[in-house]
Amino acid sequence: MREADRLDRPRGTALNAFSADVSAGLPGPDWLATIRRSTLDGLDAVERPDADEEVWRYSRVGEIDFDRYTPLKRQRASDTVVQRDLSAYGEMAAVVVVRNGWVVETTCSSDAVDAGVYVGPVGDAPDGESLFGAAMDAPVDLFGHLNRGFGPEPVAVVVPDGVRLEAPIVVVVLTDADGAAVFPRVLVRCGDDASATVVELHTSTDVDSLVIPVLEATVGRSGHLRHALVQELGPRVFQLGHQAFRVGQSGRIDAFAAALGGDYARTRTDCRLVGRGAEGRLATAYFGEDDQTLDFRTFQDHAAPDTRSELLFKGALDGASRSIYTGLIRVRPEAVRTVANQTNRNVKLSPEAWAESVPNLEIETDDVVCSHASTVSPVDEDQRFFLESRGVPTVAAERLLLEGFFEDVAATSPHPAVAETLREALADRLDRRDALSSDAGSSDAGSETEVTA
Amino acid sequence: MSASTVERVLRIEGLTARVGETDILHGVDLEVRPGEVHAVMGPNGSGKSTLSHVLMGRPGYEVTGGSVTLDGVDLLALPTWQRARAGLFLALQHPTEVPGVSLESVVSEAARAAGRSTEGIRDLLVAEANRIGFDERFVSRPMNVDLSGGEKKRNEMLMMGSLEPKYAVLDEIDSGLDVDALAAVSRRVQEATEEDGLGVLAITHFSRLLEVLEPDQVHVLAAGRIQAVGGPELAERLEAEGYAGVLAEAGASVGLPTGVSHPGTHEAGFGEDPFADPLA
Known part of the structure; x- marks a missing residue:
C-alpha cells in the first residue's frame, strides 16, 4: 500500500x-x-x-x-x-x-x-x-x-x-x-x-x-x-x-x-x-434491543423463466435499537413469467427505536407478477385494544401480539428445534422488556413520591 | 363495603363523550340489571358505537362527563383490561383480525390475568363452539384472520360464553349473520341471561335480533341522548314506522347525523350489511 x-x-x-x-x-x-x-x-x-x-x-x-x-x-x-x-x-x-x-x-x-x-x-x-x-x-x-x-x-x-x-x-x-x-x-x-x-x-x-x-x-x-x-x-x-x-x-x-x-x-x-422454474423462499425474523443495529440487504435475482421468489422479513425493535432493510427484486430480460414478492414489516417497541425499510424493484421484462410491501409501525392499537377488551393486561397483550407477529416466519423454519430457538429467544427478550417496563413503572412512582415529599 | 350493600347494576349516568373535536354523546342515562336485556336502537350517527367504545375505554374516545359504574365499581377509572375483568364484555361490530394469535391463547391469557386456572379452557371453548353450531377449529386458528363477517361474530360469542362476563355490550352483533347463525347467537345470549344472569345491552339497527332476544326495554338513541324508552313494542313500531315519528313524538330535536368517523374502526360500506338501517 x-x-x-x-x-x-x-x-x-x-x-x-x-x-x-x-x-x-x-x-x-x-x-x-x-x-x-x-x-x-x-x-x-x-x-x-x-x-x-x-x-x-x-x-x-x-x-x-x-x-x-x-x-x-x-x-x-x-x-x-x-x-x-x-x-x-x-x-x-x-x-x-x-x-x-x-x-x-x-x-x-x-x-x-x-x-x-x-x-x-x-x-x-x-x-x-x-x-x-x-x-x-x-x-x-x-x-x-x-x-x-x-x-x-x-x-x-x-x-x-x-x-x-x-x-x-x-x-x-x-x-x-x-x-x-x-x-x-x-x-x-x-x-x-x-x-x-x-x-x-x-x-x-x-x-x-x-x-x-x-x-x-x-x-x-x-x-x-x-x-x-x-x-x-x-x-x-x-x-x-x-x-x-x-x-x-x-x-x-x-x-x-x-x-x-x-x-x-x-x-x-x-x-x-x-x-427455469427455480424457487427461492427467504424468511427472516429479527429482534433488536438496547443499541443493537440489525442490517439486512437482500437481492432476489431472477435470471430464468418461470422463477418464483417469496421474501418475508419481520422485525421488532426495542430500546434504542435500529434496523435497516433494503431489498431489490431484479427480473432479468430472460426471466419471463417471474413471480416475486417482497415483504418487510417492522414493529417499533419504543420511541427511541428506529427502522428503515427500502424495497426496490428492477424489472427488465413484461409478463411478471411482482409486489413489495414494507411497514414500520408501533404495536397495532386496535389489536391491543381488542385483546385488552377481553381482559388481557396491556403488557401481556403486546406480548401475545409480538409472538403472533413472528408466527408466520417461525412457521417457515426448516426444523422444529429452530422454531423453538426463535420462540425462546423471543420470550427472553419479551421477559427483559416486561422487567424493564415494570422497573420503569416503579421508578416513576418513586420519583413522584420524592417530588411531593 | 360489604357485598350485600352493593347494588348489582351497570349504571350509565349523564355520560358525555367526544371523538377528536366532535361531541358525540350529550348525556346518556341507562341502567342494565343482571338478567335484563336492553336494546339501544337509533339511526346512523346517533352515537351507538361511540357509546359501546366509551364503555370499554377505546383509545380515541374521550369521556367529558358523567359516570359509569358496574356493580358499584367506577368503570371509567379503570384501564380497558380491568373493565373486562370487572365483568364487562364488548362484542365488537367489526371484530379485529389478530394474525398469529389464537382465540384460545387470548382466553387463556385473560384467565391467567384474573388468577383463574387455564386448565380445561380448550374443552370449555370447544363446548361453547358446539353450543352455537360453530366449528371448533376456530378455537386455535389465528383470531378472525380470513374469516367471514358471520364467523367473526360467532368468535365474539365464543369469547363471551367463555369469559363469563356480568354485562355484555353487543355492538351490532346481528349484522353479517345469516338467519340460522342469528338464531344460534341470539339463543346463546338469551341462555346467558337466564342461566348466568348476564345483563345485556344490545346495540342494533334492526329489530330482527329482538324477535329471539326479547328486550326488557328498548332505548332510542339519537343525537347523543336517549330520546325514548319503551317495551318490545317500541322496536316493532320503529321497524314499521321508522325513527322520525317516534322521535318527533318524544319531542327530540334531532339534527343531521354528524358523520363522525370512529377512530380505529371502519364503517360498513354499502353492500356489506344486507340488513343495514334503511333510514341511514
Whole structure:
C-alpha cells in the first residue's frame, strides 16, 4: 500500500494486521492457498465500504477500526471443549463445529456417509475447489475479500445427486477469541434431485470481535435445500455476513434466519434463480434491543423463466435499537413469467427505536407478477385494544401480539428445534422488556413520591 | 363495603363523550340489571358505537362527563383490561383480525390475568363452539384472520360464553349473520341471561335480533341522548314506522347525523350489511 493511499483513507480502514504472511500461514490444499494469495494481491484495489453508497447506507461500517482486530494464524490451543446442547435436533445427519473459523469437530452419521454425503473441511472434500465461488462470481465487498483471503478452514457440505436426507446437518459456528477477526465459511452443494436441511448456529462468548461469515449454497436441478441461520452472537460483536444461494432448474431453496445478537449485525443475502422454474423462499425474523443495529440487504435475482421468489422479513425493535432493510427484486430480460414478492414489516417497541425499510424493484421484462410491501409501525392499537377488551393486561397483550407477529416466519423454519430457538429467544427478550417496563413503572412512582415529599 | 350493600347494576349516568373535536354523546342515562336485556336502537350517527367504545375505554374516545359504574365499581377509572375483568364484555361490530394469535391463547391469557386456572379452557371453548353450531377449529386458528363477517361474530360469542362476563355490550352483533347463525347467537345470549344472569345491552339497527332476544326495554338513541324508552313494542313500531315519528313524538330535536368517523374502526360500506338501517 502506498503511503498516500493510506493517508487518504478514513482512520481504521488500513488493514495493517491483515497481511499476506498471516494468510499464507493458513492451512489447506494448494488450490485454496492460490485463491488466498490472489485475493491478498488484489486487496489494496478493493473498494472500501462507504456509507454514501446505497448498499452501505445507514450501516455502521464507518465505526469499524480494523486495527482493533487480528486475523488468527492458528486455532487457539484450549482444553475447553465446545459444548452445545443439540438434543432438540434429534437424529442428525452430521454435526460440524467451527471455532473461530477452524473446524474442530466433525461427526457424520453412517447413513449419510454411506449415501456419499461429505461434511467437513473443504480441503478434504472431493472436488472441493469447485465449491469455492459456486454461488457467487466474486466477493461482493471488502469483507467478502477478507473472508476469501483469511478464512482458515471453510466447511464443505456436499449432498450428492439423488440423495434425500431427512435428518438435519448442523453447523455450529462459535467465536470465543477476543479482539479477533474471524472468517467462517460454509459451502453447500445440494445436488440434482437431492434434498437436505442445513442449520447454522452462530454464537459467541462475550468477546469484542469482528465476525465475517460467508455461506455459498447451490441447489441442483429439482433439488431442495432448507437452510437456517440462527444468529445469537454476543452483544459486542460486529458481524458482516454474506449468504449467496444459487438455484438451478426446478430447484428450491427455503432460507430461514433468526437474527438476534451482535452489536452491529449485517447480513447480505443473494438469491439467484438461474434455472427455469427455480424457487427461492427467504424468511427472516429479527429482534433488536438496547443499541443493537440489525442490517439486512437482500437481492432476489431472477435470471430464468418461470422463477418464483417469496421474501418475508419481520422485525421488532426495542430500546434504542435500529434496523435497516433494503431489498431489490431484479427480473432479468430472460426471466419471463417471474413471480416475486417482497415483504418487510417492522414493529417499533419504543420511541427511541428506529427502522428503515427500502424495497426496490428492477424489472427488465413484461409478463411478471411482482409486489413489495414494507411497514414500520408501533404495536397495532386496535389489536391491543381488542385483546385488552377481553381482559388481557396491556403488557401481556403486546406480548401475545409480538409472538403472533413472528408466527408466520417461525412457521417457515426448516426444523422444529429452530422454531423453538426463535420462540425462546423471543420470550427472553419479551421477559427483559416486561422487567424493564415494570422497573420503569416503579421508578416513576418513586420519583413522584420524592417530588411531593 | 360489604357485598350485600352493593347494588348489582351497570349504571350509565349523564355520560358525555367526544371523538377528536366532535361531541358525540350529550348525556346518556341507562341502567342494565343482571338478567335484563336492553336494546339501544337509533339511526346512523346517533352515537351507538361511540357509546359501546366509551364503555370499554377505546383509545380515541374521550369521556367529558358523567359516570359509569358496574356493580358499584367506577368503570371509567379503570384501564380497558380491568373493565373486562370487572365483568364487562364488548362484542365488537367489526371484530379485529389478530394474525398469529389464537382465540384460545387470548382466553387463556385473560384467565391467567384474573388468577383463574387455564386448565380445561380448550374443552370449555370447544363446548361453547358446539353450543352455537360453530366449528371448533376456530378455537386455535389465528383470531378472525380470513374469516367471514358471520364467523367473526360467532368468535365474539365464543369469547363471551367463555369469559363469563356480568354485562355484555353487543355492538351490532346481528349484522353479517345469516338467519340460522342469528338464531344460534341470539339463543346463546338469551341462555346467558337466564342461566348466568348476564345483563345485556344490545346495540342494533334492526329489530330482527329482538324477535329471539326479547328486550326488557328498548332505548332510542339519537343525537347523543336517549330520546325514548319503551317495551318490545317500541322496536316493532320503529321497524314499521321508522325513527322520525317516534322521535318527533318524544319531542327530540334531532339534527343531521354528524358523520363522525370512529377512530380505529371502519364503517360498513354499502353492500356489506344486507340488513343495514334503511333510514341511514
